[in-house]
Amino acid sequence: MVTKSWLYDAIIYIYALSLLFYFSDFVGPNRSAKRMGTGLLSFVWGMQTVYLGFNLALHDRAMAFSMFETLFMLSWLLVTVSLVVNRFFRIELFVFIVNVLGFSVLALNFFSNPNVSPLLASWNINDEVLFIHISLSIASYSAFVVAAVFSGMYLILHRQLKQKKWSKLMQRLPSLEKTDYYSFISVVIGAPLLLLGISLGLVWIALEGNMTLFFDPKVINSWFVLLAYIFYLVQRVILKTPGDKLALWNLAAFFIMGLNFVFANFYSSFHQWS
Amino acid sequence: MHIVVAGLNYRTAPVSIREKFTFTEGDLGKALQELKETNGIMECVIVGTCNRTELYVVVDREHLCGHYLRGFIEKWFGVPREQFSKHLYIYENEKAIHHLFQVTSGLDSMVIGETQILGQVRDAFLLAQQSKTTGVIFNTLFKQAVTLAKRAHTETGIGDNPVSVSYAAVELGKRIFGSYEHKKVLIIGAGKMSELTVKHLYASGADKVIVVNRTLSRAQELAGKFQGVASSMDRLLEHLAEADIVISSTGAADLVLNRDQVACILKKRRSRPLFMIDIAVPRDLDPSIGELPNVFLYDIDNLQSIVNNHLQERRQAAVVIEEMIACEMEAFAQWTKTLGVSPLIQALQSKANSIHEETMDSLMKKLPDLDERELKVIRKLTKSIVNQMLRDPVVRIKEMAAERHGDQALEYFTKIFALEDQLAERERKELAVQQHEAELAGDRWKEEELLPSLAVQSADALAKM
Numbered sequence: 001m002v003t004k005s006w007l008y009d010a011i012i013y014i015y016a017l018s019l020l021f022y023f024s025d026f027v028g029p030n031r032s033a034k035r036m037g038t039g040l041l042s043f044v045w046g047m048q049t050v051y052l053g054f055n056l057a058l059h060d061r062a063m064a065f066s067m068f069e070t071l072f073m074l075s076w077l078l079v080t081v082s083l084v085v086n087r088f089f090r091i092e093l094f095v096f097i098v099n100v101l102g103f104s105v106l107a108l109n110f111f112s113n114p115n116v117s118p119l120l121a122s123w124n125i126n127d128e129v130l131f132i133h134i135s136l137s138i139a140s141y142s143a144f145v146v147a148a149v150f151s152g153m154y155l156i157l158h159r160q161l162k163q164k165k166w167s168k169l170m171q172r173l174p175s176l177e178k179t180d181y182y183s184f185i186s187v188v189i190g191a192p193l194l195l196l197g198i199s200l201g202l203v204w205i206a207l208e209g210n211m212t213l214f215f216d217p218k219v220i221n222s223w224f225v226l227l228a229y230i231f232y233l234v235q236r237v238i239l240k241t242p243g244d245k246l247a248l249w250n251l252a253a254f255f256i257m258g259l260n261f262v263f264a265n266f267y268s269s270f271h272q273w274s
Numbered sequence: 275m276h277i278v279v280a281g282l283n284y285r286t287a288p289v290s291i292r293e294k295f296t297f298t299e300g301d302l303g304k305a306l307q308e309l310k311e312t313n314g315i316m317e318c319v320i321v322g323t324c325n326r327t328e329l330y331v332v333v334d335r336e337h338l339c340g341h342y343l344r345g346f347i348e349k350w351f352g353v354p355r356e357q358f359s360k361h362l363y364i365y366e367n368e369k370a371i372h373h374l375f376q377v378t379s380g381l382d383s384m385v386i387g388e389t390q391i392l393g394q395v396r397d398a399f400l401l402a403q404q405s406k407t408t409g410v411i412f413n414t415l416f417k418q419a420v421t422l423a424k425r426a427h428t429e430t431g432i433g434d435n436p437v438s439v440s441y442a443a444v445e446l447g448k449r450i451f452g453s454y455e456h457k458k459v460l461i462i463g464a465g466k467m468s469e470l471t472v473k474h475l476y477a478s479g480a481d482k483v484i485v486v487n488r489t490l491s492r493a494q495e496l497a498g499k500f501q502g503v504a505s506s507m508d509r510l511l512e513h514l515a516e517a518d519i520v521i522s523s524t525g526a527a528d529l530v531l532n533r534d535q536v537a538c539i540l541k542k543r544r545s546r547p548l549f550m551i552d553i554a555v556p557r558d559l560d561p562s563i564g565e566l567p568n569v570f571l572y573d574i575d576n577l578q579s580i581v582n583n584h585l586q587e588r589r590q591a592a593v594v595i596e597e598m599i600a601c602e603m604e605a606f607a608q609w610t611k612t613l614g615v616s617p618l619i620q621a622l623q624s625k626a627n628s629i630h631e632e633t634m635d636s637l638m639k640k641l642p643d644l645d646e647r648e649l650k651v652i653r654k655l656t657k658s659i660v661n662q663m664l665r666d667p668v669v670r671i672k673e674m675a676a677e678r679h680g681d682q683a684l685e686y687f688t689k690i691f692a693l694e695d696q697l698a699e700r701e702r703k704e705l706a707v708q709q710h711e712a713e714l715a716g717d718r719w720k721e722e723e724l725l726p727s728l729a730v731q732s733a734d735a736l737a738k739m
Contacts, residue, residue, distance in 0.1 A: 161449060164576045175452035176547060240544030242568040
């Protein structure tokens with residue numbers, strides 16, 4: 001196993017342990033396991049914050065733009081969101097599902113090389129615009145992850161209701177109206193963040209003066225992602241599309257975003273992992 | 275000491291009998307006091323619900339208890355015992371404890387696994403505790419029963435799933451809407467079943483009720499109960515557009531709503547989901563309506579199959595709870611065994627203390643020149659010797675009392691340390707305290723009985739003036 005630091009290893013192990021407790025609650029309601037999972041997750045969050053702060057403050061700022069840092073920040077944000085939801089709302093299963101995704105992101109980091117830097121080494125690393133661009137994009141990604149989790153929940157519950165089944169899982173999922181609403185709110189938060197992120201990116205390209213970057217696959221695909229989410233909002237607010245179709249559309253938009261996040265990097269001439 | 279329960283419930287007595295044996299809330303405290311004063315009863319709790327009336331007592335003599343309990347019931351309710359004896363069940367000791375655990379967990383209820391009884395048993399116990407009719411046995415037993423029931427409910431989830439058709443419909447709706455606030459309910463056909471379902475919905479917060487019926491007067495009658503709106507059948511589609519929940523139970527031989535009619539309405543409703551419950555036989559709503567997007571249609575069979583599954587699940591959970599009850603009964607039995615230990619330990623300690631005091635007195639007589647500090651040190655050290663000597667025997671006897679033949683161990687312990695005198699002294703003191711309390715209670719009763727007569731006398735005196 002690649003050891004990045006003892007702190008990183010501790011985060012991974014404790015995160016896994018926390019998920020095991022949440023899994024126990026997922027299989028059959030178990031309040032004490034859930035409480036244990038939440039405690040461990042809070043601890044993970046604390047360690048992640050320290051690790052992130054330490055990396056951002058002391059390391060070379062180029063690290064902030066590596067795949068490692070990007071994924072780490074995404075995972076940290078997902079843990080933050082899940083802890084906030086856990087504290088202020090009572091949405092069963094949400095924390096578990098979001099953290100399965102958060103953990104996958106963190107585990108994926110094992111396969112990344114923390115020393116990979118963007119191809120464009122000439123980037124002005126200290127450029128605040130770029131830093132804000134990345135932070136906003138990551139924030140929008142986590143909002144879309146949350147929206148996708150709710151849409152997934154919606155579709156599962158919708159299917160069971162249509163099939164006239166009654167299961168324990170169904171009782172624990174939030175109602176259709178709630179999942180639809182939470183999903184909508186998440187997209188309402190995510191879409192403007194993505195728009196701002198893209199705008200700042202474009203400002204940066206314009207300032208750099210390299211106009212070919214406007215037609216980079218990553219930039220173009222980002223527009224598609226934004227369009228997909230805007231169309232979701234249009235369907236929700238103006239067209240009043242039924243919830244199941246909306247949820248499907250939201251998942252499709254999330255899929256396009258996933259493509260943007262993973263595959264566009266292979267074709268993009270810049271932003272290797274951001 | 276023996277634990278006994280005597281009572282009637284929905285299984286042994288019809289409602290016509292049960293209704294004669296209900297305690298009013300105001301009387302319960304007085305009934306507890308009177309029951310406590312019944313011969314041989316040391317602790318008591320009365321559990322009264324619409325489905326059961328039960329007297330739980332701790333008695334010192336087992337055999338006559340049934341007689342005294344019947345006597346109490348006869349006297350309190352003024353019904354001769356021949357009328358209720360055949361309906362009365364009396365369980366003793368293990369069976370009584372098992373029964374209490376079953377009752378509290380909801381396993382003895384009409385609807386198995388219902389959770390309301392837990393609160394009722396807890397309230398009954400708390401009232402008895404306030405009225406000072408419980409002691410060390412019931413304080414432990416009832417707390418254990420309540421904790422067990424809570425644990426059983428959370429661990430097995432026995433009461434989570436609805437087991438009535440109307441309640442199942444309400445719970446299904448909650449999966450769609452979350453809550454019923456600001457939701458409109460449309461009732462097609464003012465039958466009994468739809469009334470029951472809408473009652474649940476209304477209680478859960480449904481905002482507006484619209485009743486559509488062939489005869490308007492019946493619609494108005496039902497709508498009146500829920501501050502709703504009554505309407506005729508020809509305006510059905512109009513109301514359908516604004517409703518969120520539809521409950522249909524007409525006696526019509528044909529379909530009341532078909533797929534095309536609902537499909538047309540859906541366009542007007544935009545994205546709002548429509549929850550439809552068809553409890554009529556023959557069905558009122560075309561089954562293919564359920565295929566439409568955003569429409570969730572359930573007929574009586576769908577709801578019934580949900581209820582049947584839940585009943586099956588509850589029965590499975592009941593088996594698990596029975597196992598928990600068996601464990602708790604064992605734990606309680608262990609605890610009762612250790613009950614005899616504490617007076618023994620106290621007796622041993624008081625004996626050791628008096629020996630220590632006597633030795634110190636003799637020491638002071640023999641060595642009168644010791645100053646205060648020296649005396650203090652000697653007192654402390656000798657006390658420490660005594661305590662250290664006693665520590666192991668005390669720990670061991672606690673362990674041995676909880677084992678099999680614990681009684682024998684207690685007996686040997688008494689003999690070895692020659693604690694008979696201390697125990698007898700203790701018993702004498704307790705008896706004296708009890709007698710004193712009984713006298714005080716007797717005085718109170720007399721005063722209460724005297725007061726009304728005094729009042730009458732003074733009223734008479736006033737009248738004569």
